[in-house]
Amino acid sequence: MSQAPLHQQSVRELTTALRQRDVSATEVAQHFLDRSKAHPELAAYLALDEAATLAQAQAADQRLAAGTAGALEGLPLAHKDIFVTKDFASTAASKMLQGYRSPFDATVVRKLADAGVVTLGKVSCDEFAMGSGNENTAVAPVGAAAAAPVRNPWDASRVPGGSSGGSAAAVAAGLAPAATGTDTGGSIRQPAAFCGITGIKPTYGRVSRYGMIAFASSLDQAGPMARSAEDCALLLSAMAGPDPERDSTSLNTPAEDFSLQLNESIDGLRIGVPAEFFGEGIDADVRTAIDAALKEYEKLGAKLVPVALPRTELSIPVYYIIAPAEASSNLSRFDGVKFGHRAKDYADLQEMYVNTRTEGFGDEVKRRIMVGAYVLSHGYYDAYYLKALKIRRIIANDFQNAFKDCDVIAGPVAPSVAWAIGEKANDPVANYLADIFTLPASLAGLPGMSLPVGLGAGGMPVGLQLIGNYLQESKLLNVAHRFQQATDFHLQRPAGF
Template sequence: MDFYQTDLSQLHDDLKNKKISATELTKETFDHIKENEDQVKAFITLNEDEAMKKAAEIDQQGINDDQLTAGIPLAVKDNILTKGLKTTAASKMLEKFKPVYDATVVEKLNNNGFINVGKTNLDEFAMGSSTENSAFFTTHNPWDLTRVPGGSSGGSAAAVAAGDVLGALGTDTGGSIRMPASFNGIVGMKPTYGRVSRWGIIAFGSSFDQVGWLTRTVKDNALLTQMISGNDEHDMTSSRKEVPNWAAQLNDDTSVKGLRIAVPKEYFEGINDDVHEVIKSALAHLESLGAVIDEVSLPHTKYGVPAYYILASSEASSNLQRYDGIRYGFRAEDVKNIEDVYVRSRTEGFGEEVKRRIMLGTFSLSAGFYDAYFNKAAKVRRLIAQDFENVFKDYDVILGATGASTAFKIGAEINDPQTMYMNDVLTVPVNMAGLPAMSIPAGFSSKNGMPVGLQIIGKPFDEQTVYNTAYVFEQTTDAHKKAPKLGGQN
């Protein structure tokens, strides 16, 4: 099975009509993963025994028309709870943790018969932009094994790019789906905040976190995102808005003629020349198809990164208080008293980046500094949201680069937190405003041959226009058709 030569709908038909069995498909998937895994290192935990057992059950029961993911092998980021299957958030703190319930998104997929092949690697507690902050190992980019896959959903992105699976769940707090999608030449969607339940997601920044898919194609992404969307009584931030059938409106008649596209001038400041070249060409292509493109300004973009890291780190410092060495998770040995349990468990259980953000967040929330930092950052967040609101009065979507550069070398930036944080400059404003946004393959760098992502940002709960724009671009270009050859021989 070559996942680059099929898609979700075709595979569903083949399984339903018994051209291939779920058992055969699942076995071939694991064979492919094992063939790649020593080089890519996308998975923390494989779920082979349970996956094969479930595949056999599906073959025996048969597949209905409406069970789109029945028998389809997919992967899950390892900060999303899976009942009985180890969920670590790539941290020593949760190295042996096995949840007693499924996240809502996993429960919905289970009800549709999906095959969970395993849990993918990430930056610890989703804090990072390269997957180098994992407590276990660094994932490698399938296009060039010496480069990072992006983060924090780097394992999910690498698994899709390497052809291990058709899709993998990720989470996006400040760009953690879109940046890996860009670096790996695949599709990554962050839905509107509240579109998908966060119940069962190991929290980083609760007012920013959102679950989404990394896939090879736009249509597969639309189909899978619809499946996990909708209101959830367990999550008071989940929306009650009706979930459209986005994929049904994607067809050969989908057009961008007359589409009003805004291109913020700030999104071209500081990006590498090779990225600028690809994005400029992508915009020209959409214009040739009839889109109307204008330059606009999002003046508070430059404040996005510092404000985001104050706010998200503050939320993280609160969310991570639960890891105290008492209730569950890692507990230090040979402790002398209760204070020693707290201090040593957290010191030994958390990695450097997690501790850095806890310290930053705790400082920002502390007496005497709350108004100077947290409160001011919250005001900046509102200004960023207003910038988007003003532009969307006259335009349908906002376009620009997903990242300022292509995937960088492993080890090149990990010791420079400020440089690493600035990688998110084009993605964090979307999370600050809670908007839907996706990254799609736009082309390849003329300097190093690595993928470049085009970011499409939409109005709140207008995923349809984002998908339509992405689909037209995908269907009239060839970047998404190229597959990496492990080792970087591209």
Template sequence: MTNDTALHDMGVAELAAQLKDKKVSSVEAARHFLARARQHQALGAFLSVDEDATLAQARAQDALIAEGKGGPLAGVPIAHKDVFVTRQWPTTASAPMLDGYRSPFDATIVDNLAQAGCVTLGKLSCDEFAMGGANEHAGIAPVGFDAPQPVRNPWDATRVPGGSSGGSAAAVAAGLAPAATGSDTGGSIRQPSSLCGITGIKPTYGRASRYGMIAYASSLDQAGVMARSARDCALLLSSLCGPDIDRDSTSVDMPPEDFTRHLGEGVKGLRIGVPREFFGEGLHADVRAAIEGALKEFEKLGARLVPISLPRTDLAVPVYYVISPAEASSNLARLDGVRYGHRAKNYADLVDMYTQSRTEAFGEEVKRRIMIGTYVLSEGYYDAYYLQAQRIRRMIADDLQAAFKDCDLIAGPAAPSVAWPIGSKTDPLDTYLSDIYTLPASLAGLPGMSVPAGTGDAGLPVGLQLVANHFQEARLLAAAHQLQQATDWHLRRPSL
């Protein structure tokens, strides 16, 4: 039997093999990670756990493994970002508006991973309604706390883990879970993966079902996975993705795909585009040095670096912060205290009930984005702001397609800096700018990922972003895997 003290150092692939060979049981693995979550609850990563529910799932997987009927991920523990609804755990999106909500069904991606054999450890903190880039805007108290807390970066507990999937990134980096789900609207998987030194991937828009995902911006939201390595992400993504056209109108009608199939292929001759706009003003010197070092590793493996231009990169932030708040304003309108969400106890009439309920239950960042979104959709401003932003969004997508004529993948930093101290960014725009490099792929619906690429100042992680054309996740993961075969950046762990 495997010594369980080493379980949290295993990746998904290794742990799945140990479980299949009965060297460790699913119940043992589940208990180990639940204990890890309790031991390190000061990080604030988990919003809810239910040990009985987790162990019941684990026992069921052990029974299937004993019969030789286990799925590809049989018994592997996973934790879910709290924007994916679950029957056995509360789902709040870290929002007081949804405090205590229990869904009557599981999100499609939760169900898909369960069908593959994954065992749910619990739900993970995020920025309220996934609106934020630091996980400082969580409105629900994490396990072990009496009041809402920011999630803390396992590499330095005084710093942010990134957002909005900060709880997912922190949990994986700290070994509280071998893998986690995340959602990525403008970089919410890739940026925290960079800041926490793990691997995370957002697939092509439409690859993963949005059914059961609490919506932020529907034309941008996409589910993905976060783990230690590209191999682990490939295994998870193969089970997570698949068509769901009857329940999600944006789901792509493509059969499930084995994203591990190209992992053994080298990168010799691969053309990697390097956008000059990603290496200009705003990129911190320590991050630049780490990214350039990672690109040199690709060259050593036989890839060819190709200078490219994405001339509208500087417009990605304003475009995103017109379109996403507009969609958020529409999506969150249903949360009015009548049928959904928190209802104020004291109010004079119907309008006052709406006002009081939403004032009490929405956080400041959510209110800010609702107000921006309502403004840009209002009469007299729709054409000037929202319609114009959609036009520029198309131009940004066209820039990326033009670049792919000269390269196979695009590479650059996932974030302009390493993790910053909690509370140090008081101007919201400073946090918005941390997504400058991830936004173009989101606006274009392209698959993108962040892989560890060394360290910057204070020994903090730096992530290399890789972007591929639509439905080229297998190529993306293969390139990342080859880099990880040649380097050890993804194997480094924070000292908790």
């Protein structure tokens, strides 16, 4: 068994120790529960239930003793509060769903449970996954009386990234060995970069969206967040696979073991470097860390190849037309009738709808609903929404042209390191611009991931983004893993954690 404390061990180390009975699932779960309760200042968790978690851990111990253990038996994991769960409230960090209990588990939750995972609790996110800093949350974290933004473990005055900021902060601080996240426009990759961990957004449709509270249905995709590419490979192997009976957008692609190709040589690998990712707007400290990472890849035998993604700058207006349009449709179900928040004061049905949605949704959610309703309205559908769909196709074609000359594409995850909490709170456009490098892959439905490659201004982590062609998750994880075998950035931890 590794001599490192449990919260400093990898998913591989923990599952090996559990299988060898060096430690019990109950002991591991209790360790992480204690750490999570000991660090309320990060505001990472929205829900903990010690009894429910320990009951799952005890059941895992029984399976381990009986020799019927799953691949991840006894591993504790935190779920982003965008996945519905039977044992924990599912709120999407919104007042609209505060206290809501789902009668079923999301497919991702069920598949991980089938593999033996123990749920630690639900972690914070931007409301309905809408945000880049995890400041748009309306539900009070564990141990607090009022809603509060998640804080970055590397510097508590800074954001952890969004919308999966709770997931990233929990993993970075050792409050969970791994967590689930969702990525609509970069919400796995950007918080992973800001918190110095690894995260992967699979090809759209690789992982079932059933039970994932919808934001933008043609963009939302679930993925794992953990310390390393190896950890992400083990988790994604349990999460991925078709779900035709519940999710019509899931791909009919069999589940696979994403860890099988981790150690393959990358000698001769062609890494595409798009000029559009290295122009004006990228901070010097981020550029320095990314350039150093690319040089490390050259030492490992890879070749850097210039490629073009000429519509990169169009990804922001395209995304912020398509995503709000889909959000305005998806969020129309929250009207106070069947479930969720309902206003107390109203005179008629129309007023109940208006008051409920006014009280239940936060400012950013309202902003996106209004933008979405506008671009879908008569007279503007063709001018905005339909045109955005056409440009989305062109962006996807740009990637296919680039992949003719390279195997993977590399660049920064974000133009800067994590910013101060409140710095961009009153400037939504500044938040949107922070997603410029992650949006193109989301619009194209391509797999992308972030891995830590150094520290920038203020000692804050910098993430390298790797983008692959469709269904090339194994290749991405291999490329990331070989880098992590040669460097130790993924092993660095924030002080005090």
